[in-house]
Amino acid sequence: MPAILITLIIISIILLVIVSVYLIIKAKLETLSKNVFGTSNIFEGFKKQEMEIANTPKSVSSLDSVEVPKILKDFPNLNIDEIKSLAQSAVILYYKSLEKEKLQEINNASDRLNNKINLEIEKVIKNNIKYSNVKIHRSVINSYKKNKGVCTIKVQTSLEYISTKGKETKKVQDRVNTELIYVYDDSYSNEYNGVSLNCKNCGAPIKELGTKSCPYCGTGVVEFVGKVWKIDDIYNV
Numbered sequence: 001m002p003a004i005l006i007t008l009i010i011i012s013i014i015l016l017v018i019v020s021v022y023l024i025i026k027a028k029l030e031t032l033s034k035n036v037f038g039t040s041n042i043f044e045g046f047k048k049q050e051m052e053i054a055n056t057p058k059s060v061s062s063l064d065s066v067e068v069p070k071i072l073k074d075f076p077n078l079n080i081d082e083i084k085s086l087a088q089s090a091v092i093l094y095y096k097s098l099e100k101e102k103l104q105e106i107n108n109a110s111d112r113l114n115n116k117i118n119l120e121i122e123k124v125i126k127n128n129i130k131y132s133n134v135k136i137h138r139s140v141i142n143s144y145k146k147n148k149g150v151c152t153i154k155v156q157t158s159l160e161y162i163s164t165k166g167k168e169t170k171k172v173q174d175r176v177n178t179e180l181i182y183v184y185d186d187s188y189s190n191e192y193n194g195v196s197l198n199c200k201n202c203g204a205p206i207k208e209l210g211t212k213s214c215p216y217c218g219t220g221v222v223e224f225v226g227k228v229w230k231i232d233d234i235y236n237v
Contacts (some may be wrong), residue, residue: 055171057159057173058137058158060140060142060157061142062140068141070144074146080141084141087155090106091176091178092136093105095131096134097117098117107231110181112233116234128165129165133162137157139155140156141154142154149183154177156178156237159174178234199219
């Protein structure tokens with residue numbers, strides 16, 4: 001048998017093996033794709049999964065049932081929905097600042113947060129990143145802590161926005177924490193830009209949580225959420 005014929009037979013066998021392996025792998029991938037994505041085309045499956053991820057809000061870790069009673073014990077007149085609303089407004093303005101590349105005024109924002117946002121603005125400008133169409137899905141109380149004269153409520157929010165980097169534009173589902181602080185011991189107020197509560201009549205600091213009247217002059221104390229709680233930090237989780 002001529003050598004060339006033998007060579008052709010060997011090549012044919014190799015090609016047959018390659019084609020067979022390819023068909024087996026293709027069949028397995030189609031089966032896997034159909035089971036996982038509901039379509040035999042794995043590329044369509046991945047695209048479908050990307051779209052589902054882009055359109056499915058991220059879950060949030062709610063501890064409302066545990067933390068809200070603790071908060072209300074210390075702040076009986078506090079409106080939890082208002083706290084969540086403050087957090088949501090801050091998140092929207094946070095991303096609006098990045099979108100406009102200019103710090104937007106966030107009510108009751110601490111100096112720390114404003115400085116952080118300015119740094120983030122520098123980053124998006126440097127990396128040519130754009131944010132737009134911010135939409136809030138849900139906000140929950142994630143934690144409540146007291147430490148060194150400061151109470152901190154952490155609100156967790158799920159949201160979506162459009163992110164553009166260069167020529168790539170995509171919808172992003174995200175989750176952020178917003179920390180609101182209340183300083184009940186004025187010895188720490190300098191660190192937090194003096195956000196503690198003082199009696200409007202005599203100016204004495206109100207250090208005891210849940211206080212209904214000034215311990216010095218007896219004037220009734222009304223805690224205005226907007227004036228007492230400060231938005232101190234916003235970050236992704």
